[in-house]
Amino acid sequence: MRVSQWWVSVTVLAFLLAPASVTGSDRAAAVPGDQTTIDRHIEEAMAQAGLVGVGAVIIIDKHLVWSKGYGFADRQRGVRFTPDTVMNIGSISKTVTGVAMMQAVEQGKLSLDQDINAYLPFKVANPSFPSEPITLRQLATHTSGISDRWAVYQGLYHWGGDAPEDLCDFLRNYLVPGGRDYSPENFLPFKPGKHREYSNIAAGLAGCIVERAVGQKLNDYTRERIFAPLKMERSAWFLSELPAGVHSTLYVAQDEFSIPIPLYGVTTYPDGGVRTSVSDLSRLFIALLDDGEYQGARILKPASVAEMLRFQYTETNKPDNVVLAEKNSGLFWSTKFNVTRIGHGGSDPGVRTEMLASLSRDVAVILFVNTSLSEQQAKVYAGLMDELWRYAEGLKAR
Incomplete structure (x- = not known):
């Protein structure tokens, strides 16, 4: 994730450093x-x-x-x-999303190279290349052509608690014509798979697809299938x-x-x-x-x-x-x-x-x-x- 830097005035920093808390070997x-x-x-x-x-x-x-x-x-x-x-x-959270995605692939619920529209209740297409499919592999390698439009992305941070907007609802509004946040600028002028641009929103879309495939919210699924087994x-x-x-x-x-600063959540978690x-x-x-x-x-x-x-x-x-x-x-x-x-x-x-x-x-x-x-x-x-x-x-x- 990326966020612009912002500063305010406060009291002077003064802290002590901790001694070793644990050595593993x-x-x-x-x-x-x-x-x-x-x-x-x-x-x-x-x-x-x-x-x-x-x-x-x-x-x-x-x-x-x-x-x-x-x-x-x-x-x-x-x-x-x-x-x-x-x-x-x-x-680093994207690696957890990646593990969940690969688990769904193992279960036969997802394919890395299938058009993602096979898994979504709304259609996602780059307006410059409307007939070109976008795949999970492209989402996971930052080559999908989905762009983080800063005017929208910065508003996804919710200061003071978890973000209230549903992940998949936001994505529909961002990626589908007529949606609240839709713009052709949400996509790059490159054919999917041909250009790399790091995209947080594309990673959020992968998470939404995993949720729909496994029938659970990503936080619940990963708690049961990743965090709990690994203790x-x-x-x-x-x-x-x-x-x-x-x-x-x-x-x-x-x-x-x-x-x-306040703790925060983000819609595309x-x-x-x-x-x-x-x-x-x-x-x-x-x-x-x-x-x-x-x-x-x-x-x-x-x-x-x-x-x-x-x-x-x-x-x-x-x-x-x-x-x-x-x-x-x-x-x-x-x-x-x-x-x-x-x-x-x-x-x-x-x-x-x-x-x-x-x-x-x-x-x-x-x-x-x-x-x-x-x-x-x-x-x-x-x-x-x-x-x-x-x-x-x-x-x-x-």
Whole structure:
């Protein structure tokens, strides 16, 4: 998800950093010098940029080996940020939607390459290419031609609670001529499958299709078929599904100020609505890295995981604006750092998250930050990931 930055004045940031909350393995404890170094780098970055809370885990050879929280989940109440702190994770949520989609494919309820109109009670067609079908595969690789028109998309955020509008009702109004939010500008002037543009609303549409296929709302279905089997007990889609006070406060940082903002929901919640902890999310990540299984709980068949993680763009079948050495895509799964890491990231007001693994899947890192930075400061997030990745590779070498 993407949201424009906005700022207000507040009191000056002052916070203490938390000690280690948990280590997942003796491997982490066996390198105290390295632990001190990673702590120092993270703490210095937090102090300089005004980050209030940070959580991270490291996964080596599909096992959680290290996890830690720094700073505050709620600075005013003095609640520390730990690996069990819950916050919304932005677009990493699309991977959960992707798992649910692949489960429906396994069940024979969906096909990745069928015209999506076979699954919808309303017709979706690009007005520039009305006879060209749009498929789930295109929705999941951001090549559907559906665009996030900002004048509409920004209004989908509901400050102070869950969004009240029904997901599929909004999509009908956005994608069907005559709808409240319809415009030809909701579609790109490119044939479906031929051009890549990241689309949150397309991910929301995939979620709506899954809901109709499985006969349940996505939040209920994923709670039963993904979160519960993986014992992700602190994970949900909606604020109303969480106990009061469990969610991290979110902040926007500017200069030396960190400003708390209201919690929120979004109408197209399959594109970014999951709320979880780094500990819980590590279970899902390990399952995807390990052919669909975590500690005896299987959420997908190996073939389904392989298709979800497979690079979908090839020399003979790629979007016209993609350079394969710089970018590729799975199904709601993406590459970063010039195709050297795979996974997904997330960005929203008060939120920055990353869930990335090496191409060989032997090293992986999850990072949560409950503080938004300006575009000029955003390199701080990359710096944190670099330090965590360096530490992870050190653990792997031992």
